[in-house]
Amino acid sequence: DAGVIQSPRHEVTEMGQEVTLRCKPISGHNSLFWYRQTMMRGLELLIYFNNNVPIDDSGMPEDRFSAKMPNASFSTLKIQPSEPRDSAVYFCASVLRTDTQYFGPGTRLTVL
């Protein structure tokens, strides 16, 4: 199994630009989570999906952030417009039913 796949691994963009992060969960897993990790705030849950349906998006910082899961094998996290304070490592993780969470390698986002 390839594990959770995230792309890109690194993204550098300028303030105001749109950023799209991508995630492919482990095949068969039915829940998907997006996290953001910074030194100041640690690991923060942004949103999670269960069977492709967003269940809890209370962690999404503001309207500039949006996430979709059009099918069981793909999810996106979009930031539009991006700001320097969005710089962080963004993780995607997937879960099979109610079991263990498996993380992707993360996307390091730098907004200049």
Next chain:
Amino acid sequence: AQTVTQSQPEMSVQEAETVTLSCTYDTSESDYYLFWYKQPPSRQMILVIRQEAYKQQNATENRFSVNFQKAAKSFSLKISDSQLGDAAMYFCAYKRGNQFYFGTGTSLTVIP
């Protein structure tokens, strides 16, 4: 209120020695899962060990074992025969329903 507390921001251990990382959590549930994740400098979040609350026996994975004290809501991680590759950030996590709650992490240094 913090659900998962890791009171040791930093720990160090001599190579080949044993170290214990502390974790406490807050819950009124009786059925839940607990996890320890390792995050090396590569940033990848790696599952180290997990424990189901209904199991009294402490989980063990090779050199890693836990001391699960359900009444005390304590879930410490013991690393035996520490190796240089164990140097990383360690996160304790608690799972309730579909939600995962992470501690703030303990940075472990292994001294050669």
